Structures are given as C-alpha cells and as structure tokens.
Amino acid sequence: MESIERPLTHSPLPEHAQRARWLALLRRYSGFLILLALCLAFALRSTQFLTPSNLLNVALQTSIIAIVAIGMTFTILTAGIDLSVGSMVALSGALAAGLVVRQGLDTFAAIGLALAAGGLLGAVNGLLVVKGKMPPFVATLAMLSVARGLTLVYTQGRPIAGIDERFIFLGSGSLLGIPMPVIILAVVFALGLLTLRFTRFGNYVMATGGNPEISRLAGIPTAWILASVYVISGVTAALGGVLLTARLWSAQPNAAVGLELDAIAASVLGGVSLFGGVGGLSGTLVGAFILGVLSNGLNLMGVPSFYQQVIKGVVLILAVMLDLFTKRRR
DSSP, X not given: OOOOOOOOOOOOOOHXXXXXXXXXXXXXXXXXXXXXXXXXXXXXXXXXXXXXXXHHHHHHHHHHHHHHHHHHHHHHHTTOOOTTHXXXXXXXXXXXXXXXXXXXXXXXXXXXXXXXXXXXXXXXHHHHHHTSOOOHHHHHHHHHHHHHHHHHHXXXXXXXXXXXXXXXXXXXOEETTEEHHHHHHHHHHHHHHHHHHHSHHHHHHHHHHHOHHHHHXXXXXXXXHHHHHHHHHXXXXXXXXXXXHHHHTEEOTTTTTTHHHHHHHHHHHTTOOTTSSOOOHHHHHHHHHHHHHXXXXXXXXTOOHHHHHHHHHHHHHHHHHHHHHHHHHO
16 A cells, blocks of 8 residues: 655644743733833933933933842742832941941941941841741831831931042942943843853742742752842842942932832833742843833923822833733733
C-alpha cells in the first residue's frame, strides 16, 4: 500500500494559553505603553514638553522617587510593603545634615552614617516581620510614625541649613550636563537590576515572593531574604533623603510626606504585583517616569496641584485593578 504523507502543522495554542500569553504581555508592557501615550499627549498640548531642558528636569524630578521605588520593589516582590520610606527619607536627610552642620563631621562620613541608619531601621522592620510575625503593613506603618517622630526630635521641628558645597553638589550639581541625582539613579538601577536578575539572592527574592512555603521547603533561607529586602529598602530611602536634602540645600523635618505612596505607585504602575513574585526593576523605573511625566505635563498645562493628586490616585487605582484582573485570569 502506498503511504500517505501528511504535512506537519503546528497545532494552535489552546484558547486559555493564548489568553494567558496576552495577559502576560499586557502586564509586561502596559507601563511602557502608558508612558508613551502620556509623552505623546503632553507633547501635543505643550511645545515645551519635548525640549531637552524640560526632559532633563523630568529626569531630575523623578530620580529620588525612582531610587526609593527601587528599594520598595524588593519588598513588594516578596509580597511585603514598606510604608516607612517617606519618614526614613526625612530622618536620614536630617541626620546627614545635622552631622555636618552641628558636629562638623566630614560630608561623606556623615552620608555614610545616614545610609547606615536607614539600613538599621530597615533591619528593624525586617525583624518585626520575620521574628515578630507582624504583617509588613503594620510593622512599617509603626516605623513610619517612629522615624517621623525621631526626625522632629532631632531637628526640633526646624530646618537644618548650612551644608557645604560638596553636599549640595550631590543634589544640585551636574556631570557632563547630566544632573548628579540622575547619574546616581542610573548607578542604583544598574546595581539593583544586576542583583535581581543575575544573582542567587535575586532568584531567591522572586521565589520567596512566588511561594514562600515551597521556597522554604526547597532550602531557600526565606527568613533571611525577607529581612534583607527591608534593609535594601531602608538604604535606598536613606540615599533618597540625602539627595533631597542636597537639592533643597537644607534638611526639612516635614520632607517626603506621602513619598511612600509614590514609591508604591511607581512599582505597581511598572507591573510589579502586590501579591509578590512578579515584576522587575525596569518596570519600576518606567512607573516612576510615568509619575514624573504626569506631574510635569500637568504643571505645563496649568493644572492645580490638588487636581494632580486626584489624577495620581485614579491612575494608581487603575493600576491595582489591572494587577488584580491579571492575577485572577492567570
């Protein structure tokens, strides 16, 4: 009998698999598409938006939020959250300025101690979560109050001015025409990206956020991972505080109120899941620039600041709804 050869064909993916693939693509690139849409909309409404000076201004305004959001992303990837970063920004900035102005300490030694203080407070958050079994929301909310109170005690409720030129240069100087906070953001982003993508620690962070119980049974030190991400968040918040103080030329006791919400929004807008285990720092950077472009564009259009807060809140609600929708569909 003559054999009949049938052409090889690729069977189409099942409908649910195709849907899952589209949802994954939507989560991965939604932030970038939103950013492009905002840039296009503001460019059509204002001729000043795409000028080099304004784009550098957007990057400068976004840099501190993005640095804090990078640390926040590590905590959210483990299904946690850090509500204390805004207060840590204020405390670390005040501590660095106070050590320079009041104690006469060298600028970079003072900054190093401020970063160490941020890491220490982050470690306390981690211990409360891991050893104290406190929900991250509660532990970091308590630290928010403690750090803000310590800031007011240390500053006596008054700004600390008189920092030196080397300190100011970190927030107001530039190198090859690029503002120093933007350069520092690029370094922090590169270090965070390398850590998260190409190290065992980064793999453990993603695994712990995806399923902590299975990760623990697989031999991953989940308790150490959970504590470590809060240290990272504390250090990046402290760095943001140093840069904010340098930009303002003084430490303000009420600085960075509400910054934690911007950091969370940047992460979620960038596709980082509040349920852990999904997302990355590239998306967080895009999310931070969405907030920066939104603020800058609305300012150019003359939209009052209180309306801007409403718009940011609506954008965050939509991002969380998208996160919930894609999780349920998966």
